Amino acid sequence: MEAVSKVYGRGRGAVAALREVTASVPRGRFTAVMGPSGSGKSTFLHCAAGLDTPTSGTVRLGDTDLSGMDETRLTELRRKRVGFVFQAFNLVSSLTVEQNITLPLRLSRTRVDADWLAEVVARVGLGERAGHRPAQLSGGQQQRVAIARALVTRPEVVFGDEPTGALDTMTARDVLTLLRETVDDMGQTVVMVTHDPVAASYADTVLFLADGRIVDSMDAPSSDRVAARMTRLGAWK
Known part of the structure; x- marks a missing residue:
């Protein structure tokens, strides 16, 4: 993102x-x-992921400039090159785990690579649940389905918008560990918006937003250091 501004209203x-x-x-x-x-976290994610168009500035995914794309091309880019994991799992209740995971491929008329699908399902720990429907799964398992769905297209980046916000502490830890493993073991790129210092401590780097600006960053974060920095963000000038 370069000099990206987003203004709502006139x-x-x-x-x-x-x-x-x-x-x-x-x-x-x-x-x-x-x-x-109100610091702009969700707007940051939406602009970076091509879900929303900046008022000014440029957004690039790799060498691709998103700024001049129409909605049709942005939709195609999101389907093929970007994965999403949201706080609400956004699963289709009538579909099985496997069908939910492969939905992005079917929507883009892309052939399902059976070996890759099996690997993704195994990595998220759902090998024995592939035929279940969302109502038969716990919240943590449903979020694992959502992560698998984000990974199955082999995206260049996975965006998470408060992906553990609806989960209890223990389940959230399992999901964060899984996201960490996708980075360490699969080379995946993950960008996660969160309000939780513990969740942020799983990241390599934390970007801090206040009043629509990036005001600080932290490498190798710990939950205590992140929490301490957050308490001072509101006073930033």
Whole structure:
């Protein structure tokens, strides 16, 4: 992202959600994005992932400039090159685990690689649940399905928007460990928006947002250091 700003509304009612944000996310790394409520975290993710168009500035995925793309091309890019994991699992209740995982491939009319599918299902620990439907799974298992669905297209980057926000502490730890393993073992790139210092401690780097700007970053974060930095973000000038 280069000098990305996002303004909602016009005139006196305009709200600047992002203000000339410049940031780069390295391949094969786990990056967390944190900030107080209203700091621009979700807008950051939506602009970076091509879900929303910046008011100004440029967004690139690898060598591809998203700025000039129409919605049809953005949709195609998101299907093939980007994975998403949200707080709400967004699974289709009438489909099995395997059918939910392969849904992005079917939507893009891409052949399912049976070996890769088996590996992804095994990695998220759902080998014995492939024929189950979401209602037969725990919340943590449903989020594992969502992660597998994000990975099955072999995306260049996986974006997580509060992916553990609806989970209890122990289940959240399992899901965060799984995301960490996708980076360490599979070379995946993960960008996660979170409000939880413990969740952020699983990342390689934390970017801190306040008032629509990146105000700090932290490598090799610990939950205590992240929490301490968060308490001072609101006072940033």
